[in-house]
Amino acid sequence: MTAPHPTPLATPTPLAFELPAEDRTLSPRTGWTRAHWEATADGLLAAAWRWATPGGALLDLPGRPSRSGVRSDGLEGYARTFLAAAFRVAGAGGADPHGWLDRYADGLTAGTRTPGRDDTESWPLILDHHVQGQPMVESASVALGLRLTAPWLWERLDPAVQDRAEEWLRGALRHTPAPNNWYLFPYTVAGFLESVGRGDGETARARHRALDLLEGWYGGDGWYADGDSRAYDHYNGWALHLYPTLDAHLAGDTEQLAHHGARLRAHLDGFSALFGADGAPLHYGRSLTYRFAASAAVGLGAVTGHTPLTPGASRRVASGAVRYFLDRGATGDDGLLGLGWHGPYDATLQPYSGPASPYWASKAFVALLAPEDHPLWKDPEEPAPSEGPDRVLALPVPNLLVQSTRADGLVRLHNHGTDHIRPHEGEAGVPDDPHYSRYAYSTATGPTAADNTADNHLAVEIGGHRSARRRIHPLGAGGGDGWGWAASWHRPVHPAGPPMVPGLRVESVTVARGRYELRVHRVVGAPPGALLRETGWATGPGQEVRSALHPLYGWTAGPGEPRAPHGTAYTRWAVVPELTGPAEGTALFAALATLTAEPDAAPLAAAVDGVTVDGGTVEVRWAGDGSRTRIAFGPLTVEHG
Numbered sequence: 001m002t003a004p005h006p007t008p009l010a011t012p013t014p015l016a017f018e019l020p021a022e023d024r025t026l027s028p029r030t031g032w033t034r035a036h037w038e039a040t041a042d043g044l045l046a047a048a049w050r051w052a053t054p055g056g057a058l059l060d061l062p063g064r065p066s067r068s069g070v071r072s073d074g075l076e077g078y079a080r081t082f083l084a085a086a087f088r089v090a091g092a093g094g095a096d097p098h099g100w101l102d103r104y105a106d107g108l109t110a111g112t113r114t115p116g117r118d119d120t121e122s123w124p125l126i127l128d129h130h131v132q133g134q135p136m137v138e139s140a141s142v143a144l145g146l147r148l149t150a151p152w153l154w155e156r157l158d159p160a161v162q163d164r165a166e167e168w169l170r171g172a173l174r175h176t177p178a179p180n181n182w183y184l185f186p187y188t189v190a191g192f193l194e195s196v197g198r199g200d201g202e203t204a205r206a207r208h209r210a211l212d213l214l215e216g217w218y219g220g221d222g223w224y225a226d227g228d229s230r231a232y233d234h235y236n237g238w239a240l241h242l243y244p245t246l247d248a249h250l251a252g253d254t255e256q257l258a259h260h261g262a263r264l265r266a267h268l269d270g271f272s273a274l275f276g277a278d279g280a281p282l283h284y285g286r287s288l289t290y291r292f293a294a295s296a297a298v299g300l301g302a303v304t305g306h307t308p309l310t311p312g313a314s315r316r317v318a319s320g321a322v323r324y325f326l327d328r329g330a331t332g333d334d335g336l337l338g339l340g341w342h343g344p345y346d347a348t349l350q351p352y353s354g355p356a357s358p359y360w361a362s363k364a365f366v367a368l369l370a371p372e373d374h375p376l377w378k379d380p381e382e383p384a385p386s387e388g389p390d391r392v393l394a395l396p397v398p399n400l401l402v403q404s405t406r407a408d409g410l411v412r413l414h415n416h417g418t419d420h421i422r423p424h425e426g427e428a429g430v431p432d433d434p435h436y437s438r439y440a441y442s443t444a445t446g447p448t449a450a451d452n453t454a455d456n457h458l459a460v461e462i463g464g465h466r467s468a469r470r471r472i473h474p475l476g477a478g479g480g481d482g483w484g485w486a487a488s489w490h491r492p493v494h495p496a497g498p499p500m501v502p503g504l505r506v507e508s509v510t511v512a513r514g515r516y517e518l519r520v521h522r523v524v525g526a527p528p529g530a531l532l533r534e535t536g537w538a539t540g541p542g543q544e545v546r547s548a549l550h551p552l553y554g555w556t557a558g559p560g561e562p563r564a565p566h567g568t569a570y571t572r573w574a575v576v577p578e579l580t581g582p583a584e585g586t587a588l589f590a591a592l593a594t595l596t597a598e599p600d601a602a603p604l605a606a607a608v609d610g611v612t613v614d615g616g617t618v619e620v621r622w623a624g625d626g627s628r629t630r631i632a633f634g635p636l637t638v639e640h641g
Contacts, residue, residue, distance in 0.1 A: 012327035016335030017043025027381045030279070032319035034368070034377040040322060041088040041365050042098055047335030048081045048359070049103065055110030056103050057121040059356060063339060066354030068134035071124050073354035078107050079138035079145070080359035086145035091368030094152045101153045104145065108157070112164040126171030129178040134352065139172040140185035140243070141362075143192035147250060148369075154196060166198055173206045179422070180227030181235050183210040184243040191247045214244065219397040222267025230472065231420040231436075232398035233285025237297030238363050241267055246366065249304050261306030268301050269308050270395050272317060273385040273402050276443030277409025279320030283569060284413055284441035286420070286433075288348050289339050290360040291330055295321040299367030302376040311375035312382035318367050320384065330358075337361060341569035347434070347449035348569055386411050386443075392484035392512045399474035401486035403512040408597035410545065412442045414510040414517070416488035419472040427470035427491065428499035437469045439510065440517070440537070442595055444545045446569035448538045448576065453562040455538035455576045458506060458521055460492040460583065461531040467492030475507065475636050483513040483629075485638040501527060509631050509638060513622075516607055517593040518552075520618050522633045526583040534579045537595040538564055540571025544597040549577035550604035552611045553618065554589035556581045588633075590618050 019039050022031030052059050059077025066073055085100040096102075111123040126135045146154050146165070154162065170193075172186040187210035190203035217225045217240070223232055224240040241264045248256035274282040281294035295318040301307030302314040309317070325331075328342040337358035341348050370376040385391070386404045393402040399417025404410065420436040421427065432454075434447035440456040441447065448455045459466035475487035487509040493499055503525030511518040523532060534555070537547035549559045558579035567573050579591055590611060592604045609621040616633040630639045 013329040015043070015326060016047060016331060016333060027315070027319065029316050029381050029383070030319040030323050032315075032323060034372055036319070037322070037365065037368055038088060038092070040326070041084045041368070043335055044331070044337065044359070045081055045085055045088075045098070045100060047331070048077060048356075051077070052103070052107070053110075053120050055121040056107035057111030057123060058107075061336060061355035063355030066134070066357065067351045068132070068354065071118075072132070072134045072138075073356055075111070075123050075135055075138050076354055077356035077359070078104075078111065079141035080356055080362055082145035083141045084359070084362035084365050086148040087362070087365035087368045089152065090148040091365075091371065093371070096152065101149055105153050105157060108142075108165055109161050112161065112168045115168050123168060126168070126175055128176040129182060130176075133178060133182075136172045136175065136177060136182065136185050139169055140188040143169055143189040144246075147192040147195050150196060166193060169193065170202070173202050180231070181239040183213050184239060186210065188243050188247065191251070195251065211244070214240065218263070221395070221397045222263050222265070222269065222271070223395070223397040227422065229420065229422050230398075230418055230474075232400070232418045233420070233436075234281070234287065234290070234294050235285070236267060237271060238290065238293045238360065241297050242300060242363060242366070245300055245304060245306070257304065257306075261304055264297065264301055264304070265306045265308055268297060270393060270402065272298060272309055272313075273391065273393055273404060274411055274413065274443075275317050275321060275384055275386060276411050277384065277387050278443070279317075279322075279324030280443040281321055282411060282413055282441055282443055283341070283446045284415075285418075285435055286350055287353075287357075287360070288341060288435070288569070289353055289358045290363075291325045291337070291341070291358060292321040293361045293363045296363040296366055299364060299370075302374075303366060303369045310382055311379040313384060315376055315379070316381040317384045318364065319381075322364060341446065345569045347566065348446070390482070390514055392479055392482065394477040394479045394484045394486060396477045399477050399486055399488065401477055401479075401484050401510060401512055403484070403517070405515050405596070405598070407515075408545070410442060410444055410595065410597060412440055412512075412517075412595060414440050414486050414512065415472070416477065416486040416508070416510065417472060417474045419470065421471050427493050430470055432468045432470075432495065439508065439519070442537070444543070444570065444597070445537050445539060445547075445595065448564040448568055448574060449566040452564035452566045453535065453576050453578070455535050455564070455574075457535050458508065459533045460501075460504065460506065460523065460526060461533055462494065462501060462527060462529070463497055465494045465497040466533065467494050469493075475509075478638070480640065483511065483640050485509060485511045485640075487636055487638070501525065507633055507636070509636070511629050511631070511638065511640065513640075515594050515596045515598065515601070516604075518590070518620055518629060519593055520588070520590045520631050522616065523583045523587050523589070526585060526587060528584050530583045532581050532583045532587075532589060534589070534591055535562070536577040536593045538568050538574040538576045539595075540567060540574040543571055545595055546597070546601070547577055548594050548604050549579055550592045551579050552590040552592055552608060552620065553613055554581050554587060555579040555591060588613055588616070588618055590620065
């Protein structure tokens with residue numbers, strides 16, 4: 001049976017630029033062809049260049065500045081849009097009907113004339129990440145753009161301009177990156193310099209250092225941590241896989257391409273399942289304002305051939321992601337990608353986000369490196385992984401659990417392994433980050449803002465102060481046919497009041513099957529008077545998705561519905577189902593949760609026939625098929641059958 005086609009939006013947001021007519025024969029799910037990608041790149045570039053300085057060195061897009069300041073933000077506008085232009089022109093074999101490369105050549109000439117000077121055009125210097133680091137990020141985009149377009153831009157520059165550009169770029173090799181994916185920025189700069197005959201010992205050292213670190217961050221199964229931490233997020237696709245794999249592809253280095261390509265293929269095995277049937281990427285992790293950059297790894301896999309997806313499925317996922325955002329107002333009336341998710345939403349942002357930051361979405365246009373006659377563009381679209389049968393997929397390395405349902409095309413991610421806390425940081429001193437600390441995320445809901453009731457959270461309340469979840473300690477992930485589980489433990493941290501309670505810890509297990517989530521927790525060391533609060537998915541008026549939370553054991557009140565007036569990236573205002581129950585010493589709690597857009601979905605109470613608790617063991621008997629799920633703590637075992 002073929003998957004149902006996603007229902008298009010009744011009234012997509014009008015675009016500020018024109019797109020070609022849809023081709024529903026070649027692309028029955030999105031209607032998009034390669035021409036749509038080219039037109040989108042051109043439209044985004046035209047909108048951004050309206051805000052260029054006279055010499056074209058800085059694109060000062062409107063909006064609140066980042067913490068790096070206006071000049072750095074202007075460089076960001078130049079560099080990140082240059083990526084889109086470079087993929088667009090290189091993929092067309094040098095054809096440049098809108099003259100984009102002439103503009104970027106002029107901007108390079110002006111920006112590198114007197115770098116560091118406080119004038120209209122000069123680029124900021126590249127310094128250490130803790131001093132003036134953002135230009136190092138942008139140097140990689142400049143270098144990659146120059147490498148992609150070398151025959152039509154770099155090779156036509158005056159030698160003096162080439163020398164100035166090299167000197168500016170070498171600032172990335174001579175200063176300290178942030179301790180994460182940033183090491184791939186000097187790596188990319190060095191790769192460009194070597195590709196144009198300007199390599200030396202300095203470039204070699206930068207590349208070796210980055211690759212050595214990358215090996216240490218690789219956990220297996222295609223997943224990298226973003227530095228010496230447990231940060232597994234979208235940076236896997238749009239940075240940690242993109243830079244080394246594309247570098248090897250452009251260099252024609254078959255050995256390195258085989259090495260990095262095999263990892264990319266393994267990554268896409270799981271990552272490609274994280275896009276909803278409507279095209280939405282998973283709303284999880286930082287830098288979400290980069291939006292459809294999430295599809296960069298999918299496009300790169302198709303370009304290099306290192307992907308488990310067919311060309312038609314690759315195009316369906318990648319085109320679906322770009323169209324998803326364009327249809328929902330990501331570009332606004334002026335054609336610019338704004339700060340937010342669909343439209344503006346401040347809780348999505350980080351302090352480093354500036355007006356041009358969303359243009360890292362340009363990385364999605366790596367797909368245009370596949371020429372017009374490539375199967376990525378010629379084969380008919382095929383269903384995305386989320387359009388197949390209901391699926392539960394355990395990802396043991398990041399300790400995540402993926403749950404998708406065919407009836408509504410939703411994808412949910414249960415987080416028992418990612419916290420984005422660096423090794424040197426103490427738990428009590430780290431602010432809560434809603435994009436990492438919650439137990440679950442999806443393609444149709446966003447976490448509530450930090451100043452509202454937390455969704456998908458378990459809090460131990462002591463003396464009126466609710467705990468936060470900081471460092472997450474994985475306890476494993478696995479499963480079988482049609483079901484899966486993931487588990488973790490954490491020490492509750494209280495941002496207000498005494499930060500830690502001696503001996504207090506929470507062990508948590510999520511079991512997913514169909515649209516159901518069985519959530520079981522064991523609280524150890526709870527002091528007298530402690531109260532446990534569990535919340536479900538945050539949804540708002542007008543959303544098709546519905547959230548429910550049903551108590552099975554240990555909970556004495558609820559579900560209540562605390563309000564979240566700051567809303568989420570999907571709704572201006574939200575409510576969050578909540579259960580409460582007293583906890584003292586060691587206590588077990590079990591609940592059933594769901595997020596669904598399935599019409600006429602049966603109530604949660606009808607899904608379970610009974611619950612048995614014996615010491616540290618919880619057994620749930622499912623209605624319908626009579627199967628049982630058994631969770632035992634100390635040591636943890638999870639069985640289903």
